[in-house]
Amino acid sequence: MRRLKLTLAYDGTDFCGWQFQPKLRTVQGELEKAVAVITGVPVRAHGSGRTDSGVHARGQVVHLDLPETRISVPWQKALNSLLPDDVTVLDVAYVDDDFHSRFSAVEKCYTYSLWIENSFLLPWRRQYVWKCGPLDFDALDQAMEYFLGVHDFAAFQNAGTEVSSTVRNILDFKRRPGESEHEIILEVVGTGFLKQMVRNMVGCLVKIARGKEDPSFVRSLLEMKDRTLAPATAPARGLCLDHVYYGEVDRGGPDSGRNKPDKNGHGQ
Known part of the structure; x- marks a missing residue:
């Protein structure tokens, strides 16, 4: 398995938040559905925080563990062709296995x-x-x-x-x-x-x-x-x-930080 980091933007107006909920439209649900089309198997998307219904994002970070057979997929282009218009992938990068979108x-x-x-x-x-x-x-x-x-x-x-x-x-x-x-x-x-x-x-x-x-x-x-x-x-x-x-993980880039992780942090 290889770990992929995604940066997402979305308009939260018509979503019932980030977190998957049965029978409700969520960002996590739409993303996992698109990923499954490409991989052929379910893949869990781990977000940096759980945004509520109606809350937007310009920089939601997500990580996925993908089968080795799918590492050559052009993930940004592939996902953006499958995702609805109110979600888009801004950036993709393979990261180390110890990277976690929330805990890191x-x-x-x-x-x-x-x-x-x-x-x-x-x-x-x-x-x-x-x-x-x-x-x-x-x-x-x-x-x-x-x-x-x-x-x-x-x-x-x-x-x-x-x-x-x-x-x-x-x-x-x-x-x-x-x-x-x-x-x-x-x-x-x-x-x-x-x-x-x-x-x-x-x-x-x-x-x-x-x-x-x-x-x-x-x-x-x-x-x-x-x-x-x-x-x-x-x-x-x-x-x-x-x-x-x-x-x-990406020191010096747009996602660089200054302090140690806070593992109890929750989203909005």
Whole structure:
């Protein structure tokens, strides 16, 4: 067997998330179906994280263990000819057997797009942004700083996934321009994330930036560790898994990383 690493992009609008579910349309299900056409046997696709229904990806990383008889297949071209229009393979590479798309990851980067204009929403952006209206950028920037570093994120984890610890390390959290003057993007990088943690952080930030809480509200929630006290989860459609970074596997390339793996990290 040879291990193949894929980098995928997908529009999550019409998917019930990444993870295979019987009778439901999932990214993993569509990918495994396409791979089976080529190999003639079932092959499990292991993703770097489990994105939820409606969540998009520009850099989902997947690994597959393929029969030796199929290593000469031009996998990018072959899979893109079989996959539906809302999934595409951006890159392929053979990797060592000890590479794991999830456990070898050292950092992940998610982006969340916010539409900050109240009077209209461009129709072609409606599945990719949260229309939240005008925001106080100073309050938003101040609040993001409270998330930086190692904290217990129990107040920002939704139920549904068992983890040994809710402590995570956020390395960077910043605001940058979006695709138009009516959007902003929040970009967060961490060594691992809890279930719907990014969407919960964004929900909290928007409440603060609307003037309904002080930026220090983030610190209070982190200290109290109580999900019931935190604001509602932001919609899935604004979230995108942007990059997954690795260490020595492809040091110096677009997937290079800086820290040791966090094996408890989960996707959004």
